[in-house]
Amino acid sequence: ITKKVLMLPGDGIGPEVMRQVQRVMDWMAKKRDINFDVTEGLIGGASIDAHNNPLTDETLADAMAADAVLLGAVGGPKWDNIPFDIKPERGLLKIRKEMGLFANLRPALVFDALVGASTLKEDVVKGLDIMILRELTGGIYFGQPRGIEERDGVRFGFNTLVYSEPEIERIARVAFDMAMKRNKRLCSVDKANVLESTVLWREVVERVAREFPEVDISHMYVDNAAMQLVRNPKQFDVMVTTNMFGDILSDCAAMLTGSLGMLPSASLGAADETGARKALYEPVHGSAPDIAGQDLANPLATLLSFAMMLRYSFDMGDDATMIETAVQNVLKGGLRTADIMQPGMAKVSTSVMGEAVINELNKL
Numbered sequence: 001i002t003k004k005v006l007m008l009p010g011d012g013i014g015p016e017v018m019r020q021v022q023r024v025m026d027w028m029a030k031k032r033d034i035n036f037d038v039t040e041g042l043i044g045g046a047s048i049d050a051h052n053n054p055l056t057d058e059t060l061a062d063a064m065a066a067d068a069v070l071l072g073a074v075g076g077p078k079w080d081n082i083p084f085d086i087k088p089e090r091g092l093l094k095i096r097k098e099m100g101l102f103a104n105l106r107p108a109l110v111f112d113a114l115v116g117a118s119t120l121k122e123d124v125v126k127g128l129d130i131m132i133l134r135e136l137t138g139g140i141y142f143g144q145p146r147g148i149e150e151r152d153g154v155r156f157g158f159n160t161l162v163y164s165e166p167e168i169e170r171i172a173r174v175a176f177d178m179a180m181k182r183n184k185r186l187c188s189v190d191k192a193n194v195l196e197s198t199v200l201w202r203e204v205v206e207r208v209a210r211e212f213p214e215v216d217i218s219h220m221y222v223d224n225a226a227m228q229l230v231r232n233p234k235q236f237d238v239m240v241t242t243n244m245f246g247d248i249l250s251d252c253a254a255m256l257t258g259s260l261g262m263l264p265s266a267s268l269g270a271a272d273e274t275g276a277r278k279a280l281y282e283p284v285h286g287s288a289p290d291i292a293g294q295d296l297a298n299p300l301a302t303l304l305s306f307a308m309m310l311r312y313s314f315d316m317g318d319d320a321t322m323i324e325t326a327v328q329n330v331l332k333g334g335l336r337t338a339d340i341m342q343p344g345m346a347k348v349s350t351s352v353m354g355e356a357v358i359n360e361l362n363k364l
């Protein structure tokens with residue numbers, strides 16, 4: 001069965017970094033006879049320019065029909081002054097929503113060669129490899145009622161933190177599955193000492209845990225988790241948490257690694273009868289308009305997002321590891337794009353970095 005991949009390069013550096021993924025795909029086809037059925041589509045500003053719409057029904061239909069979607073980035077100053085509801089970012093929000101992507105996977109991985117790029121002490125981050133799972137479609141960002149209202153001359157701004165049992169259960173299942181694929185350790189983060197919604201969260205996570213007796217499950221309050229992430233992040237393996245807590249903790253964990261240009265992500269939806277999930281993979285960074293079109297962008301976050309696609313959508317963990325090892329080796333060899341430049345290393349362009357990854361793949 002061929003694997004259907006929709007590629008959405010988007011704007012700014014999106015197309016430049018995506019081209020390097022295309023190279024790796026070509027390499028896989030040529031050297032390993034692994035072929036993808038690739039469709040390319042428009043999203044964000046590129047789609048606005050062509051169709052006056054950041055996400056057309058056609059692109060959306062392609063996304064729904066694909067086994068996995070790989071996205072570059074959207075946005076840029078060119079589209080800053082257009083109406084809010086057709087801004088590039090709306091396209092991204094819409095595709096995530098329509099695909100029902102409720103589980104956001106944010107790995108924080110420190111490559112040995114880049115330990116010095118983190119502002120943290122070497123022994124704190126060396127060998128760091130954690131996965132933060134953030135619930136993405138529920139919680140306080142979406143709960144009703146919400147708004148700003150005036151009562152008796154005083155204005156109130158309010159949001160509602162609400163989770164249903166099924167919402168918690170499905171994210172918990174993804175978390176336990178992930179833990180089984182990794183090191184069988186899961187930490188669920190909540191604020192069950194204060195928030196009823198997360199009392200239920202903890203209760204449901206505990207219940208799902210009984211189906212995964214091999215997984216070592218622990219619970220932590222979010223304030224402590226933030227502290228522990230900075231103090232001793234290597235105590236964690238997989239962490240699962242609510243939308244807002246995950247938003248904050250994943251950015252915090254990202255900074256442990258020291259570079260935006262190195263961070264991949266994945267967002268998964270519900271499993272169908274065959275166990276397959278809708279999935280969208282994308283680098284954490286944006287379209288970087290300040291360096292777009294200059295062959296300066298770091299393509300590794302997008303290449304690592306592609307590796308996640310292989311692992312989580314196509315059960316090709318060995319191939320994913322191969323790409324990650326190639327990236328590791330390129331860095332060991334001393335090549336750096338500007339964003340991860342360190343003293344004594346060789347500064348290279350986007351395309352040379354992509355080329356170097358291919359060269360390392362050839363050696364594996």
Ligand code: NAI
Pocket residue numbers: 013072073074075076077089092260261282283284285286287288289290291296297298299301337339
């Ligand atoms: P950004 O992530 O695009 O850039 C922040 C800084 O990091 C810039 O100095 C940029 O040059 C650098 N940078 C980012 N990715 C890099 C890479 N791969 N290699 C080397 N350097 C890199 O965030 P910013 O500047 O806040 O937003 C720029 C545009 O991107 C905006 O229109 C924003 O809305 C959009 N954006 C889109 C996202 C997405 O598509 N998922 C996420 C974040 C922002």
Ligand code: MG
Pocket residue numbers: 247248251
């Ligand atoms: Mg955030």
